[in-house]
Amino acid sequence: MNAAALSVAPEKPTRSPTWESLRRFVADRFSLLAAIVVALFILMAIFAPWLAPHDPDENDLLRRLQPAAWMEGGEWSYLLGCDGLGRDILSRIIYGARVSIAIGVVVVLIATAVGTALGLAAGYMRGWVDILVSRVIDILLGFPYLIFAIALMAMMGPGLENIILALVYKEWVVPARVVRGEVLAAREMEYVEAARAVGAPRLHIMVREILPNILSPVIVVSTIRMAHVIILEASLSFLGLGVQPPTASWGSMVADGRAFILDAWWASTFPGIAILLLVLSINVASQGLRDAFDPKFSD
Amino acid sequence: MPSTRSSATEMSAPLLSIRGLKTCFPTRAGLVTAVDGVDLDVYPGECLGIVGESGSGKSVTFASVIGLVRPPGYIAEGAIHFEGIDLRRLDSEGWRSLRGRDIAMTMQDALTALNPALRVAEQIEEVILAHAGGLPGRGRREAARQRAVEMLRLVGIPAPERRIDDYPHQFSGGMRQRIMIAIALSCRPKLLIADEPTTALDVTIQAQVLDLIGDLRRELGMSVVLITHDLGVVAEHTDRVAVMYAGQIVETGPTQQLIEQPRHPYTRGLIGLIPRLSDLDAPIRPIEGRVPELIDLGGMCRFYERCEFRQAACQSDIPMNAVAPGRQARCLRVDEIPRLKEVSQ
Amino acid sequence: MNVLALVGRTAQLLPVLLGVSVIVFVMMALTPGDPVEVMLSGQQVPPEQVQAMRHDMGLDRPPLERFAVFLGNALTGDFGLSFFHRRPVTDVIAERLPATIELTLAALLIALAVSIPLGVLAAVHKNRFIDRLAAIGSLFGISLPGFWFGIIMIMIFAVHMQVLPVSGRMDYACEVAPITRLMTIDSLLRGRPDCFSNALSHIILPALTLALPMAAVLTRVQRAAMLEVLRSDYIVFAHAKGISRRRVLWRHALKNALVPTVTVAAMETGSLLGGNMVVETVFGWPGLGRLVVESIFVRNYPLIQAAVLFYAVTYVLLNFVADLLYTMLNPRVRL
Numbered sequence: 001m002n003a004a005a006l007s008v009a010p011e012k013p014t015r016s017p018t019w020e021s022l023r024r025f026v027a028d029r030f031s032l033l034a035a036i037v038v039a040l041f042i043l044m045a046i047f048a049p050w051l052a053p054h055d056p057d058e059n060d061l062l063r064r065l066q067p068a069a070w071m072e073g074g075e076w077s078y079l080l081g082c083d084g085l086g087r088d089i090l091s092r093i094i095y096g097a098r099v100s101i102a103i104g105v106v107v108v109l110i111a112t113a114v115g116t117a118l119g120l121a122a123g124y125m126r127g128w129v130d131i132l133v134s135r136v137i138d139i140l141l142g143f144p145y146l147i148f149a150i151a152l153m154a155m156m157g158p159g160l161e162n163i164i165l166a167l168v169y170k171e172w173v174v175p176a177r178v179v180r181g182e183v184l185a186a187r188e189m190e191y192v193e194a195a196r197a198v199g200a201p202r203l204h205i206m207v208r209e210i211l212p213n214i215l216s217p218v219i220v221v222s223t224i225r226m227a228h229v230i231i232l233e234a235s236l237s238f239l240g241l242g243v244q245p246p247t248a249s250w251g252s253m254v255a256d257g258r259a260f261i262l263d264a265w266w267a268s269t270f271p272g273i274a275i276l277l278l279v280l281s282i283n284v285a286s287q288g289l290r291d292a293f294d295p296k297f298s299d
Numbered sequence: 300m301p302s303t304r305s306s307a308t309e310m311s312a313p314l315l316s317i318r319g320l321k322t323c324f325p326t327r328a329g330l331v332t333a334v335d336g337v338d339l340d341v342y343p344g345e346c347l348g349i350v351g352e353s354g355s356g357k358s359v360t361f362a363s364v365i366g367l368v369r370p371p372g373y374i375a376e377g378a379i380h381f382e383g384i385d386l387r388r389l390d391s392e393g394w395r396s397l398r399g400r401d402i403a404m405t406m407q408d409a410l411t412a413l414n415p416a417l418r419v420a421e422q423i424e425e426v427i428l429a430h431a432g433g434l435p436g437r438g439r440r441e442a443a444r445q446r447a448v449e450m451l452r453l454v455g456i457p458a459p460e461r462r463i464d465d466y467p468h469q470f471s472g473g474m475r476q477r478i479m480i481a482i483a484l485s486c487r488p489k490l491l492i493a494d495e496p497t498t499a500l501d502v503t504i505q506a507q508v509l510d511l512i513g514d515l516r517r518e519l520g521m522s523v524v525l526i527t528h529d530l531g532v533v534a535e536h537t538d539r540v541a542v543m544y545a546g547q548i549v550e551t552g553p554t555q556q557l558i559e560q561p562r563h564p565y566t567r568g569l570i571g572l573i574p575r576l577s578d579l580d581a582p583i584r585p586i587e588g589r590v591p592e593l594i595d596l597g598g599m600c601r602f603y604e605r606c607e608f609r610q611a612a613c614q615s616d617i618p619m620n621a622v623a624p625g626r627q628a629r630c631l632r633v634d635e636i637p638r639l640k641e642v643s644q
Numbered sequence: 645m646n647v648l649a650l651v652g653r654t655a656q657l658l659p660v661l662l663g664v665s666v667i668v669f670v671m672m673a674l675t676p677g678d679p680v681e682v683m684l685s686g687q688q689v690p691p692e693q694v695q696a697m698r699h700d701m702g703l704d705r706p707p708l709e710r711f712a713v714f715l716g717n718a719l720t721g722d723f724g725l726s727f728f729h730r731r732p733v734t735d736v737i738a739e740r741l742p743a744t745i746e747l748t749l750a751a752l753l754i755a756l757a758v759s760i761p762l763g764v765l766a767a768v769h770k771n772r773f774i775d776r777l778a779a780i781g782s783l784f785g786i787s788l789p790g791f792w793f794g795i796i797m798i799m800i801f802a803v804h805m806q807v808l809p810v811s812g813r814m815d816y817a818c819e820v821a822p823i824t825r826l827m828t829i830d831s832l833l834r835g836r837p838d839c840f841s842n843a844l845s846h847i848i849l850p851a852l853t854l855a856l857p858m859a860a861v862l863t864r865v866q867r868a869a870m871l872e873v874l875r876s877d878y879i880v881f882a883h884a885k886g887i888s889r890r891r892v893l894w895r896h897a898l899k900n901a902l903v904p905t906v907t908v909a910a911m912e913t914g915s916l917l918g919g920n921m922v923v924e925t926v927f928g929w930p931g932l933g934r935l936v937v938e939s940i941f942v943r944n945y946p947l948i949q950a951a952v953l954f955y956a957v958t959y960v961l962l963n964f965v966a967d968l969l970y971t972m973l974n975p976r977v978r979l
Contacts, residue, residue: 139663142960143952146918147936151952154940155671231789235922238791239937254792258926261799269799272792280787287783367880391889399886411877416899416974429887482885 021216024292031288037281045097052091053077057246060086065264081266083256089266092248093274099237099249100278103160104230107167112222114168115175116211122176123183124206133176140173149232153241163242167229178221182214189213216293223286227279234275250275313340314490314522315364315402320377322356322363329594333359333372335546338619341490346516346523348537348554350530350569354593356546357526361492365402366394381490400430403488407495409475413467413482420463423447423482430486450481454511473504480512487519494526509536530569534558539625542566545601546593548619552626560637562628564606567636600630608632608639650968657964664956665718669711672949723950726939733950737932742825743813744931747924748916749826750851755858756909763866763905764898767874778863785860790919794853794926801849808845811928818842850927854919858912865908869901876900903973910966914959 026032044051063086067074074081080089122133140148152166186192187210195209236242237251245252250271257268322334334356341347349357362368364379366386379386381402389397398404406412414422424443431439444463451459454477456470467475476496483491493512497505513536516523525537533540533554540557542550542565550563561567591601600606600613612631619627622634630636698704705713717723723733766778802810809815813827818839820830828847831839873879874897882896883889920933928934932951939947 135659135663138660139667141963142660142664143667143956144914144918144959146915146921147952147955150918150921150936150940151668151671151948154948155674227787231787234789235791238789238922239925241940251789251791254789254795258795261795261803265799268792268795272789272796275789275792276784276787279789280783283783283787365884367883369875369880395886395888397886398884404881404884406877406881408877412881414878414882414896414900417896425887425891426885429885429891479881482881486886 021292025288028288028292031285031292034281034284034288037277038285041097041278041281042101044094045101048094048098052088052094053079054088054091056087056091056095056248058087062086065260065267067264068266068270080270081264083253083267084260084264089253089270092253093250093271096248096250096253096271096274097278099160099243099247100230100233100275103163103167103233104226107164107171107229107233108222108226110164110168111171111225112175112218115172115177116179116218118172119176119179120183120206120211123180124187124202124210130180133180137173137176140170143170145170146232146235149236150239150241153236158241158244160243163233163236166236167232171225171229174225175218175221178217179214182217183210186210186214220286220290220293223282223289227282227286230275230279230282311342314343314382315339315341316378316380317360317364318378320360320363320379321375322359322368322372323375324372328592331593332375332596333546333593334363335593335596337377337543337546337548339541339548339551341522341524343489343522344516344520345539346513346525346537348533348540349524349526349543350528350533350540351543352528354545355543356593357543358494360543361404361494361524361526365398365404365492367404396430399426399483399488400486401488402490402492403483403486404492405476405479405483405494405496408499409479410467410472410499412479413475415467418464418466419451419470419478420444420447422467423450423463423478423485426482426485446485447481450485451478453515454478454481454484456481472500473508476500476504476508477511480508480515484515484519484521488521490522490524491516492524492526495528496525497532498527498529505532512536530558542569545591545596547601547629549602549630550626550628552622556623556626562622562626562633562636563602563630564608564636565602566628568605608636653964653967657960660960661957664960665715665953666711668949668953668956669714671952672945673707673710718950718953723953724946726944726947729947733947736935736947737950737954740930740932740935743929744917744920744924744933746826746828747847747850747854747929747931748913748920750828750847751854751858751916752909752913754851754855755862755912756905758855758859759862759866760898760902760905763863764870764893764901766863766867767870767901768893770871775867778867782860782863785856785863788856790853790857791922791926793856794850794923797849797853798927808849813846813930814839814843815846850923850929853926854916854923857919858909858916861912862905862909866901866905869904870897873897873901903970906973907966907970910962910969914962917955917958 025035060082063078063082065084066078066082066086068081069076069079071081078088078090080093083089083092118133122130143151148170149166152169153162156162156166183206191213192205192209195205200209233242234249234251234254237249238255240252240255242251243249253271254268254275257264257266257271260267317337317339320334320337320339321332324331324333333354337356337360339347339360349360351357359368359372363374363377364381364386366389368374374387377387381397384397386397413419424440424447427443427446428439431443448459448463451463456462456474456477462470467478470478476499480496491512496512497508500508509532512523512525515521525533527533537554540550540552540554541548542557542563544565550557550561550566552562557566558570561570591604597616599615600609600617603609603613606613610631617629617631619629620631620633621627628636632639695704703710721734725731726733726736729736762774762778762781766775769775798810801808818831818836820827820834820836820839823830823833827843828840831837831843879892879897882892917933920931921937922933923929924931924933925937932954936948936951938944939951
């Protein structure tokens with residue numbers, strides 16, 4: 001090799017693959033549709049006060065267990081019927097999206113930030129940092145997720161912040177493991193070695209060189225986890241350990257409706273469909289995202 | 300050692316006959332024609348060498364013969380006859396009873412070709428049982444086991460009665476290769492397709508395995524197709540050779556003649572790659588350039604870009620040109636090639 | 645696999661188990677509200693008596709000492725009295741455990757029975773109808789909230805069609821003397837087919853609900869493993885041997901492709917423990933999961949603590965078993 005070849009820094013992966021991936025994602029109709037559904041849910045959550053036809057917390061015992069609009073005894077102004085306290089189910093579903101989406105987004109954002117930082121530190125600095133982080137990960141992996149969250153909720157008591165905390169305490173492990181693995185691989189790559197060779201500071205290498213190149217798997221994993229977190233929150237709320245009444249949450253709506261499965265199937269069916277639809281769409285969209293970013297997965 | 304029957308065998312009817320074979324693989328980049336118009340005959344009892352670089356289509360040609368082209372690849376055109384049977388019309392049961400019994404195959408690396416999760420005994424016995432229509436119903440398993448042990452002994456596995464119950468990973472590389480050969484030959488096939496039988500092995504074991512195949516060929520009276528990228532192996536172990544390049548056969552002929560006087564520039568290049576004992580200091584001259592992408596080729600000689608002797612006329616489809624009885628080369632300048640000096644570099 | 649290596653691997657579990665118990669201890673130690681006050685729940689008791697109770701329970705000792713006592717007790721299976729039942733926690737848990745084990749095993753069985761053939765067929769018929777169906781099915785499997793799916797099942801099969809019971813484990817009419825304490829098996833062992841079908845009708849819906857997400861995951865794992873195996877040389881070689889296609893698929897390919905599935909199944913069984921809480925609550929299944937959920941609302945902390953530790957230890961051990969299974973099924977991996 002001659003001197004000229006040595007002086008040229010090895011080429012860093014450029015940004016264009018990301019655009020290529022996004023183009024592939026958009027080309028995948030099915031995933032795109034799912035992404036649109038997710039976007040609609042988010043809009044629904046944001047604009048809930050304008051979209052909801054009724055006050056979600058307004059009791060009306062005259063409308064107790066009123067059936068859905070197309071059934072006998074239904075009214076079109078109460079499209080999906082009313083629950084055991086006569087509250088409009090559609091309005092509660094619209095408001096319930098706020099809880100599900102807020103918790104899903106916030107938990108995954110915090111967990112991804114924390115997990116990425118710890119995974120980056122563990123993977124790049126190795127040594128005692130790695131040992132410490134890896135041990136904590138091992139121990140947290142020793143708990144089934146839902147049980148860990150339930151135990152924490154039992155201890156901390158219900159409430160929005162507590163749910164978020166209870167989920168984040170374990171959720172960060174997922175991105176941390178992904179990032180640590182990617183960093184271990186990236187450390188040996190030429191662009192990192194080149195940066196090290198020119199004496200770039202450690203923090204600079206971690207944040208400016210490695211991080212941008214491992215972001216796509218992190219993003220893909222985060223979106224998949226969002227679906228998981230939403231189901232966990234709904235499960236906690238269903239068990240009565242989540243958001244407290246009267247705040248509408250899909251999980252607790254299903255739980256409330258459970259008392260009326262004999263004569264009012266709609267009370268627990270519709271909120272469940274909302275969970276299913278959102279989670280399904282997130283899963284489809286994130287699978288599409290994964291395939292788009294990494295075509296070798298596509299079989 | 301090569302037998303000298305090539306001139307005699309060409310009189311008899313071929314065991315295997317391939318005409319106009321074309322095998323394609325759809326890819327993201329386009330339709331790859333891995334094998335493009337191959338004509339080839341294999342005669343009873345002969346050892347035919349197929350030489351070419353990886354990607355020349357030599358393995359795909361014979362994967363097509365045995366009906367095991369990996370999906371999404373498929374045979375697009377051509378005829379393949381084995382003992383007069385049209386293989387392209389075979390149904391799945393027809394294939395099943397043909398494979399292993401009439402045509403057998405060994406693969407490049409026995410480590411990946413043997414099932415890691417099954418004992419060697421099962422892997423040999425199942426072939427014998429699959430083709431043992433004649434064996435008596437009772438005692439079939441014992442008979443199969445007996446035969447399996449014999450096969451292992453035949454290929455030179457020490458203490459076969461004991462080792463037959465081991466797993467493949469418990470054997471050395473050379474032993475595994477022998478086991479694979481034992482499996483392939485356990486039903487005494489008429490044709491053995493040996494795909495790079497020695498590439499995965501050390502040089503010393505290579506010769507042993509090739510000699511083993513040669514001995515068994517004579518003993519069982521079968522034909523062998525030896526697929527390799529190593530012309531040295533071909534020179535020592537085959538009767539006849541077909542050289543493949545970019546999905547086509549570019550030269551065929553009796554081994555000795557072809558090596559002594561190659562008629563295609565590519566063959567000439569390959570021969571330059573064989574280290575000669577007599578002249579170890581002579582520089583090995585690699586062929587410049589690389590095999591073209593096998594997409595939308597046509598309209599010119601496929602070796603054109605790399606050829607030292609190219610002419611304007613080479614920018615057309617080149618047919619096979621007869622050189623001598625049983626010898627052909629896909630070059631316009633077949634008659635001049637032996638006389639031409641290399642272009643000095 | 646030799647004994648020494650097994651001992652070595654088992655030893656690696658110890659730090660994780662210790663860490664898990666630290667977390668469980670800390671979780672409960674940080675719980676707001678003094679356990680004594682919770683126990684007394686507002687009754688008027690003289691302060692010196694409260695002090696005596698605190699001393700009895702060791703709550704006045706330093707944290708590290710308390711942890712040592714907790715660990716020592718845990719190792720001897722002593723988790724104290726259940727506030728609610730006024731009986732040793734271990735007894736209460738042991739009483740509820742068979743129901744949970746039965747449900748978990750049934751779910752595991754269903755998940756394997758569905759996912760292995762489905763995963764294999766999906767891989768063999770890649771991109772064809774059955775593959776798409778399996779993909780859509782597993783997508784729903786991971787997206788369906790279990791508690792809701794359970795309720796829908798109840799509405800369809802118990803309320804609407806009235807072919808299956810709404811909840812419970814067995815009708816009172818059926819009384820089978822316990823052997824394994826798994827009702828389906830006991831009723832068979834005691835020669836009571838009527839009770840067996842009764843137990844079966846009770847377990848089918850909860851087991852199905854619990855199995856669904858696991859079956860979804862396992863189908864994907866099985867399919868991916870099978871696709872990988874089908875690409876390998878030994879499958880081509882097996883075909884070249886002229887053995888039947890069925891044998892190539894279900895013997896040569898599956899024997900290899902089962903390794904990841906079985907491994908993941910062992911790990912996922914740990915996740916079923918979490919799913920149990922929800923499913924047992926929905927179906928009124930008298931198992932440990934429902935007991936824990938009920939205990940939370942009555943603040944029965946000793947029981948929660950013991951149950952969480954139990955779950956975590958089981959989970960760690962299941963992962964360990966998964967590891968061992970992987971080694972044992974895979975002759976190439978040497979321990």
